[in-house]
Every structure is written in structure tokens, then in C-alpha cells.
Amino acid sequence: xxxxxYIVIVGGGNIGYYLSKALLSQGxxxxxxxxxxxxxxxxxxxxxxxxxxxxxxETAVLSEAGLNRADILIATTSQDEDNLxxxxxxxxxxxxxxxxxxxxxxxxxxxxxxxxxxATISVTNTILExxxxxxxxxxxxxxxxxxxxxxxxxxxxxxxxxxxxGKPIGHLRLPxxxxxxLVMREGERPRIPGADTVLRENDRIIVMTTxxxxxxxxxxxxx
Amino acid sequence: xxxxxxxxxxxxxxxxxxxxxxxxxLAAMFDAAGHKVTVLDLDxxxxxxxxxxxxxxxxxxxxxxxxMLRKAGIEEADAFIALTQGDNRNVMAAQIAKYLFNVxxxxxxxxxxxxxxxxxQLGLESxxxxxxxxxxxxxxxxxx
Numbered sequence: 001x002x003x004x005x006y007i008v009i010v011g012g013g014n015i016g017y018y019l020s021k022a023l024l025s026q027g028x029x030x031x032x033x034x035x036x037x038x039x040x041x042x043x044x045x046x047x048x049x050x051x052x053x054x055x056x057x058e059t060a061v062l063s064e065a066g067l068n069r070a071d072i073l074i075a076t077t078s079q080d081e082d083n084l085x086x087x088x089x090x091x092x093x094x095x096x097x098x099x100x101x102x103x104x105x106x107x108x109x110x111x112x113x114x115x116x117x118x119a120t121i122s123v124t125n126t127i128l129e130x131x132x133x134x135x136x137x138x139x140x141x142x143x144x145x146x147x148x149x150x151x152x153x154x155x156x157x158x159x160x161x162x163x164x165x166g167k168p169i170g171h172l173r174l175p176x177x178x179x180x181x182l183v184m185r186e187g188e189r190p191r192i193p194g195a196d197t198v199l200r201e202n203d204r205i206i207v208m209t210t211x212x213x214x215x216x217x218x219x220x221x222x223x
Numbered sequence: 224x225x226x227x228x229x230x231x232x233x234x235x236x237x238x239x240x241x242x243x244x245x246x247x248x249l250a251a252m253f254d255a256a257g258h259k260v261t262v263l264d265l266d267x268x269x270x271x272x273x274x275x276x277x278x279x280x281x282x283x284x285x286x287x288x289x290x291m292l293r294k295a296g297i298e299e300a301d302a303f304i305a306l307t308q309g310d311n312r313n314v315m316a317a318q319i320a321k322y323l324f325n326v327x328x329x330x331x332x333x334x335x336x337x338x339x340x341x342x343x344q345l346g347l348e349s350x351x352x353x354x355x356x357x358x359x360x361x362x363x364x365x366x367x
Contacts, residue, residue, distance in 0.1 A: 057310075057311060057338070058335070058337075059337040059338065059341070060337070079311070080287065080315070081287055081309065081311035081312045081314070081315040082311050084311070084314070084315050084318075085310070085311040085314055085315070085338070088314075088341075088345070089338070089341055092341060092344070092345060093341050105288070107288070107289055107290070111289065111318075111319060111323060114322060114323065115318055115322065
């Protein structure tokens with residue numbers, strides 16, 4: 001087995017519970033911090049002594065939880081502001097190497113990244129991405145967000161009326177932080193394009209970009 | 224409204240989140256001093272604390288929401304003050320104002336002194352009423 005980690009989870013709701021269960025079975029050391037007594041009792045009944053009662057935003061509570069030796073902190077409460085503060089206190093006061101936060105309002109993903117949270121998970125955005133993949137006409141599909149960075153991989157379909165049709169990639173007005181990484185064309189093997197690769201109708205392309213540049217990218221590639 | 228009243232020199236745009244007792248009073252003070260004030264609160268009932276003479280804007284909404292802050296005029300604000308009852312809400316809204324909207328002056332109320340120290344170290348101008356008031360009482364009784 002890989003190295004066993006000490007993982008602190010703030011919030012003992014459904015996500016906190018199933019996450020702990022999975023991480024414990026992988027052999028990691030897990031501690032859940034939960035404010036409500038009854039939730040704590042239920043967690044302890046199910047998972048053994050792995051729960052501490054307290055407010056995960058309080059420095060004293062986090063200190064008692066031994067946060068300074070934690071490898072990862074995961075904030076899973078339903079309040080974004082609490083998740084943010086827990087992660088920031090963990091990072092700056094206790095030097096936890098990796099902080100992961102659940103984000104309830106999808107807008108906050110970007111804000112949290114800017115404020116130094118290493119990884120964010122938005123249930124709403126995750127579901128939306130699946131909806132996007134089901135609808136073939138949808139312009140931009142989010143495939144992956146690079147951990148700890150603002151970069152992401154997206155997929156686009158070049159439609160008939162896209163301004164990019166018939167143009168070499170070098171001539172497209174792409175944002176500076178954006179690269180077309182792969183072109184997929186029916187009947188051909190996916191290939192890494194060069195500046196002189198000409199895009200055709202129905203090409204599917206994988207693009208490396210950032211959240212900020214998405215809009216500009218859409219403008220230069222979508223009708 | 225041209226020419227109706229003299230424009231105050233150094234007139235500032237001030238956004239206050241939380242029409243608490245302090246928030247309401249502060250809003251009234253800035254308004255009376257001739258500044259442009261916008262107060263945000265989740266509960267319309269809180270606006271009863273504003274005086275009838277208040278000429279600023281009172282908006283119902285959540286100050287940790289980017290769109291709401293935009294509506295409150297955060298992009299033109301010279302100062303943002305976070306005064307809700309929740310420390311974490313204040314911390315989050317203040318950081319959004321400071322780092323996303325680059326508001327020049329941002330002040331944040333944090334009741335918990337330990338949390339206040341952390342955010343002060345991170346460069347957020349913060350005040351802990353707990354600390355200020357305890358200190359005041361101590362000074363009065365210890366050194367009359």
C-alpha cells in the first residue's frame with residue numbers, strides 16, 4: 001500500500017461520512033470534525049472513534065485535532081464561507097500541504113482558487129458537465145481541471161458556421177494562455193496539431209485553457 | 224439633479240455589508256457626512272435601523288455572492304466594510320472585495336481574536352470587537 005496519510009475532514013454530513021469510510025478502508029488515518037453531538041455519535045457508532053466534536057473554524061479545535069501533522073484537510077460543510085475559512089486557517093496557521101474544499105455555490109470555485117485553496121469540488125458544476133456531455137450540440141465541455149492551478153482541459157466541436165473552419169490554427173485569435181492540444185477527426189487518429197493545421201467542420205478539439213480565457217476562446221471558435 | 228446641491232469634495236463610495244447596529248449606525252454617519260452609501264443585508268427588517276433621513280441605497284442580498292456585490296456597486300467602491308454577525312461570512316466577503324474587485328480599503332469585523340490575528344497576518348485589515356471591548360473594560364477598571 002502507498003504511504004498512509006493523516007486526513008482531517010471538517011463536516012460529518014453524507015459526504016464526510018462516505019469519504020471517511022472510503023479513506024479508512026484504504027488504510028489512512030482519518031479524523032472528522034463535526035459540530036453536532038448527534039451526528040458525532042452516529043459517526044462513532046458506524047466508524048469507530050474517528051470523530052471530534054467542535055467548530056472546524058476554531059484554531060483551538062484544529063490544534064487539538066493535530067492539524068499541524070495533517071497531510072490533507074477536506075472541508076465538506078454546506079456553508080461555503082465556513083469551508084473557505086477552515087481551509088485558509090489550515091493552510092496558513094497549520095501549514096497543511098493540501099486543502100480541498102466542497103463548494104456549494106458554483107461561482108465560488110474560481111474565488112476559492114484565487115484565495116489559495118488547492119482543489120475545489122462543485123457538485124452543481126460536476127452534474128452540469130455530465131449534462132453537457134449528453135447534449136452533442138453544447139459548445140464547450142469541461143473535461144478536467146488541473147489540481148492546484150487555474151488551467152483546465154475543455155473539448156469543443158468545430159461546427160459548420162464556426163469562424164475557425166478552413167483556417168490554420170496559427171491564424172486563430174486565441175488567448176495567450178490557450179493551446180489547442182489535440183484534433184480529433186472522424187476516420188483519422190487523433191493528432192497534435194501545429195500552427196499550420198487547418199481546422200475542418202466537425203473536428204473535435206481538446207484545448208488547454210484557463211477559466212478566465214474561456215469566453216475569448218468561445219468567441220474565436222464558436223459561431 | 225444638476226445644481227441642486229454642492230458635490231462634496233472627496234465624496235466616497237462606501238459599501239457596507241450587514242445592517243447590524245454597528246452597520247446601520249455607520250451607514251447613517253457616512254450618509255450624513257455626504258458620502259454615497261450602499262448597505263447590504265439578507266433581511267429587509269434590518270433596514271429599520273437606518274434613519275428616515277438616509278439617502279443612500281439599501282439592498283437585500285448576500286454579500287458573499289459576487290453578483291450581488293456587483294449590484295451593490297462594488298466595482299466603483301472606495302471602501303468596503305464587512306459587518307455581519309458571522310466572522311466567516313465577513314472574511315469571505317472582505318477577501319472577494321479586496322482580491323477580486325481590488326477595492327482600495329477593505330475592513331473586516333472578526334469577533335474571534337485568534338482568527339483575526341491570522342487574517343491580519345494575511346494582509347486583511349481586521350478589527351475584533353471582542354478584543355477592543357475587553358481591552359476598554361480592562362483599562363477602565365485597572366487604571367481609573
